[in-house]
Amino acid sequence: MADIVVADHLTRTFRRPERTGGLRGALRHLVRPQWRTVTAVEDVSFRIGAGESVAYIGPNGAGKSTTIKLLTGILVPSSGVARVCDIEPFRERQRNARNISVVFGQRTQLWWDIPVTDSLRLLGDIYAVPAATFRATLDNLVDVLDLGPLLDTPARQLSLGQRMRCDLAAALVHEPRVLFLDEPTIGLDVSVKARLREFIALMRATRELTVVLTSHDLGDIEELCPRLIMIDKARLVYDGSFAEVTDRFGWRKAVRVTVADDAMDSVAVARSALARMDPEVTGDGPVVEVSFDSRRFPPGEVIKELVLALPVSDLALVETSAEEIVRQLYEGTLALASEPEPEPEAVAGDEH
Amino acid sequence: MSTDLVRGWVGRTRPINKYVSLATISFRQAINYRAALFVNISLTFLWVIVVYHLWRAAYAGRPLFAGYTWEDMRTYVVLAYGINALVGWRIGSLMMSTIRTGEIAIDMVRPLDYCGSQLARSAGYSVVEGMLGMALTLVVGILFLGIRPPHSAGEAALFILSLLLGFLIKSLLVFCISLIMFWTTNGFGVMLAQEAVIQVLSGALVPIALMPEALRVVASVLPMRGIVATPVNIYLGHSSGTDAALQLGLQALWVVVLAVLASLAWRRAFRRVEIQGG
Secondary structure: OOEEEEEEEEEEEEEEEEOOOHHHHHHHHHHOOEEEEEEEEEEEEEEEEOOOEEEEEOOOOOOHHHHHHHHHOOOOOOEEEEEEOOEOOOOOHHHHHHHEEEEEOOOOOOOOOOEHHHHHHHHHHHOOOOHHHHHHHHHHHHHHHOOHHHOOOEHHHOOHHHHHHHHHHHHHOOOOOEEEEEOOOOOOOHHHHHHHHHHHHHHHHHHOOEEEEEOOOHHHHHHHOOEEEEEEOOEEEEEEEHHHHHHHHOOEEEEEEEEOOOOOOHHHHHHHHOHHHOOEEEEEOOEEEEEEEOOOOOHHHHHHHHHHHOOEEEEEEEEOOHHHHHHHHHHOOOOOOOOOOOOOOOOOOOOO | OHHHHHHOOOOOOOOOOHHHHHHHHHHHHHHOOHHHHHHHHHHHHHHHHHHHHHHHHHHOOOOOEOOEOHHHHHHHHHHHHHHHHHOOOHHHHHHHHHHHHOOHHHHHOOOOOHHHHHHHHHHHHHHHHHHHHHHHHHHHHHHHOOOOOOOOHHHHHHHHHHHHHHHHHHHHHHHHHHOOHHHHOOOHHHHHHHHHHHHHHOOOOOOHHHOOHHHHHHHHHOHHHHOOHHHHHHHHOOOOHHHHHHHHHHHHHHHHHHHHHHHHHHHHHHHHOOOOOO
């Protein structure tokens, strides 16, 4: 699988005015401007193969959009190299543009006052798509996205969900090889979201489209992207499979049991029976939840001990959800660096 | 449903030039705002009436100002207004809004030359706004203000050629100046300043021949005169024959120089560009 999107020690810094508030601050800036260098992306490296689907995530302000702008050629890197389909995007922005497409969830690429059909036709002209190809591609898109009734409507009269469908069609008329999706489902309702994800998955499967998705919606990521690249404070902090994240950080597991005899103090019994495993035990009526480190003690062992100690009538194993893990990563309560059994391959970027 | 789609493509076997297509869409976009356009044109036309009457008072005591007769002058005033409307400020205001909101990202992820696409848009808008403005100017001017029609078809043709070159000069100038917004991100100051400077130096307010010595020299050299003064003087027959050819050549030269400048300036601005918003 050839690498189609490559970031090699990508760095981008900006100069921001250092301003104190108020009129005095504004005047001072006018006389003697003070600047401060902000690093939006620092030494980020990754490789994405053709046909892969990758979620590029991180908290707000982490540098996601800056990376996308570097990869689409609309920002010049301060150092390092970006390469998309073997082209350095900013050096050959127009050539790069033919290979890629970008969908911004918060901006439309349709012309506001013009019927959708005409926007699509203009895009066909801009990308010089041969008429026969254009017709075939669009017929297919209209069919799959059910755009028929929307084609004669000006973009400004579309609902957000309708507009997103049209924007996706607009992004695909020139049959790009790489599709960047910048928060595509923001503000959409659940059913529209589901439809869009389905569509993107279909396009990936049928066209060997490479998809790079930035999103805060874990549903998007979970459904569309087996691979996860995470950036925080301008640096790459994780690059690996989504399943691995859950494996690596989902080690806190819990066994929830319902006890048949509610007269006994089941919490205390469980605590003493499992004392060597140092679990966290909470109780709510007949339900007892035992949370433990699954790397040190296999769930089977915990369950065995519990069943021996308590009259268990029902039992469930509770895993930490991906959503919970990513939330903790964002909040910094789950430190990637202090991982007890680090897999050196998985942690890219240095942590000093 | 595919028939809906094919409708727009009947008879088309290949895509049309991307900039022509872009200009066409801008033209249609502009038509959407025709009501606002009429109000705008009518209101600014009041300005012509005011200037017209000022000059009429001035000519009451003298037959000639710097070689312009009263008939020349009223023609000058009305045409200068018409040309100002024809070569709109769209390029500046469009760039301002897209740079400020970060909408420019959408322009730039496409295989389009930035300057070329701004010119194409400006052309699309100018056809609507300018043609309407110009038509209204000529009709009202000839019917009510006694402006004189061009002497010959040849003169009219030269005038139109000069007008087109003037359009390019102004669009490229406004483009270059608007690039400053990449540094300041707020464009109102830039817009106001450039408008004032171009108005004066193009001869839109007062013919260049009437300006004080120092300003006149400056204005004769700079490219702005090619926007208003050159086409109007050709229309009036004040420059004809070799002089007209020279003036047109000068305009063409400025178009080339400005195009080179625009591409250099854009390269610099692009290196610095910060697309606003996430």
